[in-house]
Amino acid sequence: MALLAEAGPPVPPPADGPPRRRPVRRALKYVVAVGSVSAVATIGIVVGLNRLTGAGPVTERCTAVLDGSDWYLSPGQADNAALVVGTSVARGLPARAATIGLATALQESKLVNIDYGDRDSVGLFQQRPSQGWGTVGEIMDPVYSTNAFYDVLVEVEGYEDMAVTDAAQTVQRSGFPDAYAQHEMRSRAWASALTGNSPAALSCELAPVANADQIAPDAARDVVVGRLGRDLGLASATGAADPNRQDPASSTVTVDATPLTPDDPQRGAWATGQWAVATAQTTQAVEVHVADRVWLREEAAWVAAETRLSPGEVRITVDAAE
Structure with a gap:
């Protein structure tokens, strides 16, 4: 996991029990x-x-398919990915923003809302209270932290045409600026499905509801x-x-x-x-x-x-x- 180095303050946001079997029927x-x-x-x-x-399934997992390749996340990671991408869609952002958001969260926290990290970094995006991202309580709210990330990303001129790792690094100022690139293909697959650009491309193997x-x-x-x-x-x-x-x-x-x-x-x-x-x-x-x-x-x-x-x-x- 890449940890934040000297992340500066964000650009101010714009003013705006056995399992029960299902019937065969x-x-x-x-x-x-x-x-x-x-x-x-x-x-x-x-x-x-x-x-x-x-x-139930031996291993619960979720899969996004893109260009014939399967890209897996755990159900917990998939739940957070749904928020990260859903927020971008609700804000009217392009799919590229969702890809950047997912690649960033995968690198920083493995798409898990953790309450620890490098120095005072916490949350999905490992944002630091000491660097102006908000209080620990605010950052640990995944809705707040996701919107805080996009608030800064949309202020990066030309981010839609930047390499994913460069756009992420411009926001995060990580000590490992090239690390985000390794998550690009997985992030593209999940962003494409969750933005609706790839129909029927996302599925989950889950146990029955107990x-x-x-x-x-x-x-x-x-x-x-x-x-x-x-x-x-x-x-x-x-x-x-x-x-x-x-x-x-x-x-x-x-x-x-x-x-x-x-x-x-x-x-x-x-x-x-x-x-x-x-x-x-x-x-x-x-x-x-x-x-x-x-x-x-x-x-x-x-x-x-x-x-x-x-x-x-x-x-x-x-x-x-x-």
Whole structure:
């Protein structure tokens, strides 16, 4: 992990319990597209063998695919990546900003919100209170620290055309200025998926939601809605139980992602949908429906859906206590 050297003050911001098995019935509702079979074969074998005994995946992990390469993060790292990229999208920044943000956080903290570091550095971006980044409490808030990073980045003239490591170093002033480059490809893959530029490119292998971890349906929906507002600024999300579902314990949050990318609502839907997959361990999401595709937690893959949603619409189904 590269640690900060003499990071200067930021540019002032602009004024502005065994696991519960899911019913087999879902296999009748969704069919796997032929083209998806080979892409998920390896994952299907590993996860499928575990499901024969009712266990979760051997290793929980999330994957972003770009140009045929798989780039992995742990579910905890993926959750923080969803915030870092989601914040950039909500602020209307280009995907390049998200790539720079992810590469920086990967180098500084391994995308983990740690409360220690070089000298007084803390948080996702290892920002230093003594250098004007804020108080320890503020910096340990990942929402604050992520916005503080972007507040400085957007003041760097021409950052969109700079090498990722140079842009990151201009903000961070690290003792290891070239270290950010090693994270560029992973960051590009995750930024492309979480900004909605690469549809159905992000998936997570997660264990089923344990009975002991389940909460009431209303509370489960509130978790999703709260995170949508925090990470993406989508306060218009609405939660409602789906009366057509056979399992009344599962509830669905319907999201209008159009405000996220008004000129391209479908990209906003994919940004929101893949954000929902990346945060699924926290929110207990088990299904995410975008366009004519649906991510199934039990399959660890995007498969064909029976129906196609309108552009900008996303449906996130969470597992909740009966």
